[in-house]
Amino acid sequence: MANPLVQLSNVEKVFRRGSEDIHVLRNLDLVIDEGEFLALMGPSGSGKSTLLNLLAGLDRPTNGALTVAGKRIDSLSRRELAHWRARHVGFVFQFYNLLPVLSAERNVELPLLLTDLSRSERKKHVMNALEIVGLTHRAKHTPRTLSGGEQQRVGIARAIVTDPTLILADEPTGDLDRKTGDAILDLLQSLNRQQHKTIVMVTHDPHAATHASRQLHMVDGQLSSEMAA
Amino acid sequence: MRFVRLILPNFKRHKTRTLLTILSIVVAFVLFAYLGAIRTAFSFGVSMAGADRLIVRHKVSLIQLLPQSYEADIERISGVADATHATWFGGIYQEPKNFFAQMPVKPEEFMKMYPEFLLPPEQYQTWMKTRTGAVVGRITADRFGWKVGDKIPIQATFWTRKDGGKLWTFDLVGIYEGKTKEVDTSIFLFRHDYFDEARGGGEGLVGWYYIRVADPKNAEVIAKQVDDAFANSPAETKTETEGAFVRGFAEQAGNIGAIVMFILTAVFITILLVAGNTMAQSVRERISELGVLKAIGFTDGQVLAMVLIEGVLVALVGGAIGLGLGWWAVSLGDPTKGALPVFTLPPRELITGAILVLLLGIISGLLPALQAMRLSAVDALRRE
Numbered sequence: 001m002a003n004p005l006v007q008l009s010n011v012e013k014v015f016r017r018g019s020e021d022i023h024v025l026r027n028l029d030l031v032i033d034e035g036e037f038l039a040l041m042g043p044s045g046s047g048k049s050t051l052l053n054l055l056a057g058l059d060r061p062t063n064g065a066l067t068v069a070g071k072r073i074d075s076l077s078r079r080e081l082a083h084w085r086a087r088h089v090g091f092v093f094q095f096y097n098l099l100p101v102l103s104a105e106r107n108v109e110l111p112l113l114l115t116d117l118s119r120s121e122r123k124k125h126v127m128n129a130l131e132i133v134g135l136t137h138r139a140k141h142t143p144r145t146l147s148g149g150e151q152q153r154v155g156i157a158r159a160i161v162t163d164p165t166l167i168l169a170d171e172p173t174g175d176l177d178r179k180t181g182d183a184i185l186d187l188l189q190s191l192n193r194q195q196h197k198t199i200v201m202v203t204h205d206p207h208a209a210t211h212a213s214r215q216l217h218m219v220d221g222q223l224s225s226e227m228a229a
Numbered sequence: 230m231r232f233v234r235l236i237l238p239n240f241k242r243h244k245t246r247t248l249l250t251i252l253s254i255v256v257a258f259v260l261f262a263y264l265g266a267i268r269t270a271f272s273f274g275v276s277m278a279g280a281d282r283l284i285v286r287h288k289v290s291l292i293q294l295l296p297q298s299y300e301a302d303i304e305r306i307s308g309v310a311d312a313t314h315a316t317w318f319g320g321i322y323q324e325p326k327n328f329f330a331q332m333p334v335k336p337e338e339f340m341k342m343y344p345e346f347l348l349p350p351e352q353y354q355t356w357m358k359t360r361t362g363a364v365v366g367r368i369t370a371d372r373f374g375w376k377v378g379d380k381i382p383i384q385a386t387f388w389t390r391k392d393g394g395k396l397w398t399f400d401l402v403g404i405y406e407g408k409t410k411e412v413d414t415s416i417f418l419f420r421h422d423y424f425d426e427a428r429g430g431g432e433g434l435v436g437w438y439y440i441r442v443a444d445p446k447n448a449e450v451i452a453k454q455v456d457d458a459f460a461n462s463p464a465e466t467k468t469e470t471e472g473a474f475v476r477g478f479a480e481q482a483g484n485i486g487a488i489v490m491f492i493l494t495a496v497f498i499t500i501l502l503v504a505g506n507t508m509a510q511s512v513r514e515r516i517s518e519l520g521v522l523k524a525i526g527f528t529d530g531q532v533l534a535m536v537l538i539e540g541v542l543v544a545l546v547g548g549a550i551g552l553g554l555g556w557w558a559v560s561l562g563d564p565t566k567g568a569l570p571v572f573t574l575p576p577r578e579l580i581t582g583a584i585l586v587l588l589l590g591i592i593s594g595l596l597p598a599l600q601a602m603r604l605s606a607v608d609a610l611r612r613e
Contacts, residue, residue: 058524058606079528086526093610097521101238111525113231158525 002033005165005198006055011064011074013050013221024050026221028064037192037199039212047221048202049170055200056089056168057081069165086114090159092169092188096151098143098158104150105130105139108157115162129157132195133187149180156187160197167191169201173208185211232531236539239511247543250507254547254589255554257500258582262555264489265578269411270569271485280445281310282342283452284474285438288465292317294434295464302458303438308451310443313338316424316436320383320397322373329369331383331417332436333424336364342439345408352377352403360423364403366414368563375401381417389429397427410573440468497589504593508540512597519601520609533602540594541587548586552579 013025024047032038040048053059054066057073060081066074073084090111098107105126112122130136133153143151152172159167169188173181189211191197201212209215217224240247285303287293294316303312318331336356340346348356348364356362363381375381378401385395399419407414425432442451452468459466469477512519519532527535556574563572 053607056524079530082523082526082528084526085524089526091521091524093521097517097610099238099518099521101241102235106234106238110235110522113235114526119231 002035004031005034005036005069006030006032006200007065007067008054008061009065009067011054011061011066013047013054013059014062024221025054025061028221028223030216030223032198032200034198035192035196037189037211037213038201039209039215040200040202040218041204041206041209041215042218042224044204046218048218050221051218052168052170052200052202055166056091057085086111087162088165090162090164090167092152092155092159092167092172094171094174096143096148096155096175098151098154100143103140103142104135104146104154104157107143107154108161110158111162125161126157129161130154132160132191133157147180148176149183152176152180152184153187156184156191160191160195165198167197167199169199171203172201173203173205178207181205181208232535232538236535236542239515239539240543242511242514246507246511250504250543251547251550253500253503254544254586255551257496258548258551258586259555259558260496261493261582261585262552262574262578263558264493265555265582266559266572266574267569268486268489269575269578270563270572280470280472281442281448282471283440283442283448283455283468284471285440285455285466285468286436286474288456288467291437293464294431294436295438295466297433297435299438299459299464299466303440303455306451306454306458308443308447308454309440311338311342311441312438313342314421314435314438315339316421316434318383318385318388318419318424320385320388322381322383327373329372329415329417331419333421334418335421336418339418339439342441345412346405346414347408348403348405355402356420359400359402360420361398361400362402363399363417363419364405365401365417367404367406368414369417370401370404375404377401377404383417388424388431390427391429393429411571411575413571415571439471497585501589501593504540504543504589505596508536508543508594508597509600511539512536512601516604516609519604520606523604523606524610529602532604533598536598536601537591537594540598541590544586544590544593548582548589552582552586555582 008028008030011025011028012023015022015024028051040051042048050059054061055068057076061074064074065072068088071084073081076084099110108126108129109122112125117125127136127139130139133156135150135153135157138146138150143154146154156172172188173184176184185208188199188201192199192213199212201208203209285295285299287295297314300312300314303309313335315332315334318333320331321327322329336353340348340353346366352364356364365375369375381399381401383397383399385397388397389395390397405414421435440451440455442448448470452470455468456466522532523529556579559572559574563569
């Protein structure tokens with residue numbers, strides 16, 4: 001039986017715009033098991049990115065409890081959340097978000113700068129991550145000289161280099177053509193299946209969602225339906 | 230230290246912009262160094278003025294003369310260790326633009342009063358033996374290529390000779406050096422006995438007196454005693470510390486220190502705005518990147534420090550080059566060839582410059598750094 005890694009209990013997120021309260025997430029209950037590959041789907045404004053931000057510790061719920069790997073993160077301070085993210089979260093962005101002035105290997109090394117690892121240890125981890133995504137031969141290249149697919153693979157290497165508890169991907173294929181997107185999804189799938197990484201992916205694309213082990217649909221800040229792959 | 234590798238590549242983003250910002254800081258600090266030297270030159274002697282030396286001059290003005298007999302009266306005042314006199318000669322060497330101070334003095338007393346003037350003993354002995362002998366400081370000797378043994382003709386402007394002639398010829402018997410770089414080595418000194426005997430008027434009168442007091446703490450009291458001693462006489466005196474005298478002399482040309490400070494303040498405020506604006510622009514362009522760093526786990530403090538260090542590094546590079554160039558330019562010597570005899574950049578000015586470099590870096594980087602610190606990762610990533 002799988003262990004629950006993420007638990008959301010009665011989570012609510014309200015944004016204030018002027019004098020108006022906007023309820024982006026409403027009484028959300030969700031459990032994500034360890035080793036799961038979850039696809040979060042839904043139309044724009046349904047709250048899926050907000051949910052991802054909460055899972056990433058980038059934002060805090062207005063109400064409710066959010067536990068990841070046994071730790072309540074909803075009450076952590078900004079500083080504590082930053083430390084927590086560095087240890088537990090790997091982020092894959094839609095537009096890759098690599099630092100243009102750094103080479104691929106330096107980009108991958110970024111999260112390791114926040115650890116106590118020595119330079120040689122960091123180098124070992126970086127090369128290992130680049131090997132997993134099949135880009136060791138492009139280690140010295142800057143993002144400008146890499147294709148979109150390669151940039152996203154560097155982004156994935158950066159997300160896994162610290163061996164995080166949770167990998168969060170926000171539309172990881174949204175900026176790629178179908179073929180390259182599939183390669184990225186295959187890579188995420190193999191990380192999930194072979195390395196047992198827990199992945200939560202936000203996507204608009206039903207085809208992308210089929211690579212996940214579970215699909216959740218959100219509408220108006222609530223989970224509307226669930227589909228196992 | 231590991232973050233430095235993350236900061237340095239940022240300078241490559243907009244090389245021209247980085248270069249121009251650094252260049253503007255370089256110019257500011259070259260100006261700082263050069264104006265600092267000019268300010269020092271105008272206040273020459275103030276910082277070097279002996280705390281135990283007083284100057285006694287005519288109460289009305291410096292150009293009014295005092296009786297030579299005052300020396301004995303002054304030396305009788307309790308607390309006065311020594312006294313000697315000097316007179317402004319104001320002659321011209323070849324042409325009026327070749328300005329330097331010339332003063333008849335009593336060699337033995339003057340050199341004792343000014344131990345910071347270093348004259349080789351054998352040259353001093355020759356001076357004592359040579360009635361028409363004169364000594365000059367290194368800066369003026371080098372300026373005109375004078376060597377010991379040269380005959381130096383000086384055209385008098387008001388001290389004509391007894392025979393009505395204006396040409397005074399001196400035998401250069403020595404060249405003195407300054408104990409430190411701040412010592413004025415532009416002065417031409419010759420013997421008062423020769424001057425007094427040959428001058429066509431003003432016999433028995435001198436320009437001013439130097440007093441060495443036994444205890445600098447009593448300087449003010451002794452100054453008052455000296456002035457009291459000559460009160461109600463035909464030549465009343467004004468006695469002040471050497472520092473105050475030199476400051477007053479320098480301020481005849483206006484408050485140079487204040488003018489220099491005003492110019493530098495304007496320059497630094499401009500540079501602060503330029504550097505601050507560049508940093509702010511650089512941060513604005515990197516909002517999403519800073520958002521990524523925060524998403525990865527960089528704390529607000531770490532992001533603040535990185536942006537701040539970036540600003541400080543720009544200032545450090547520009548400031549170091551600027552101060553270096555400024556120091557080099559000052560080391561080339563007095564640009565006026567004589568009007569600023571002590572043209573040097575004292576170490577304290579360099580230290581002030583270094584502090585200003587740091588402050589410039591911190592202040593210019595602070596607002597952008599605070600902006601980067603306050604940035605929420607969610608907002609930053611949304612701004613793509």
